[in-house]
Amino acid sequence: MQLFSRKPGDTPWQGPADPITGLAAVNDEVSDLVLHVEWPILQAARLAGAVRLTRRLGGDRIRIGIATPHPAGEWLAEAFRAGADDLVICPGAPAQVLLAFLPAARRCRLEDCCPHLHQRIRHNLPMCVCGRHRDRMVLAGHHLDRWCVGDVASCPHRSGGDDHEEA
Ligand code: SF4
Numbered sequence: 001m002q003l004f005s006r007k008p009g010d011t012p013w014q015g016p017a018d019p020i021t022g023l024a025a026v027n028d029e030v031s032d033l034v035l036h037v038e039w040p041i042l043q044a045a046r047l048a049g050a051v052r053l054t055r056r057l058g059g060d061r062i063r064i065g066i067a068t069p070h071p072a073g074e075w076l077a078e079a080f081r082a083g084a085d086d087l088v089i090c091p092g093a094p095a096q097v098l099l100a101f102l103p104a105a106r107r108c109r110l111e112d113c114c115p116h117l118h119q120r121i122r123h124n125l126p127m128c129v130c131g132r133h134r135d136r137m138v139l140a141g142h143h144l145d146r147w148c149v150g151d152v153a154s155c156p157h158r159s160g161g162d163d164h165e166e167a
Pocket residue numbers: 114115116117118129130131132139147148149152155156157158
């Protein structure tokens with residue numbers, strides 16, 4: 001897990017920091033904070049703990065985002081119950097790429113996640129899969145962004161039961 005933060009206005013994002021170091025540096029000047037998790041399926045409890053602690057430190061003054069390339073409501077719900085505000089679907093990328101990505105990143109809500117959106121670990125890697133197709137359809141990039149955490153109602157895969165292997 002990595003932590004990124006910034007001050008109010010259009011200031012640059014700072015980071016990454018490990019969560020403990022990053023949270024220790026949270027002060028009155030921090031207004032926006034993003035916790036980046038690559039594997040929410042394995043880090044759900046740790047992520048929720050970091051969100052809860054951030055909320056205690058910063059109250060309602062800090063906007064807390066969860067950034068991950070592998071969103072799935074079932075694994076992120078605990079973090080949102082702990083006080084996260086929004087979700088950022090980010091590339092699975094090194095910190096420098098994330099720093100460049102964050103300023104213009106689309107922020108969505110947990111409710112925007114399709115209920116069929118699952119996360120699985122295959123070949124020792126986390127990935128998003130579609131439960132509507134027995135977790136066999138792997139989701140990524142444009143498809144994930146456009147439908148699975150976007151316009152779920154328009155997704156062409158919600159109806160029917162084709163066993164697509166890939167999107
Ligand atoms: S592909 Fe469609 S049905 Fe499957 S998780 Fe994404 S939005 Fe839901």
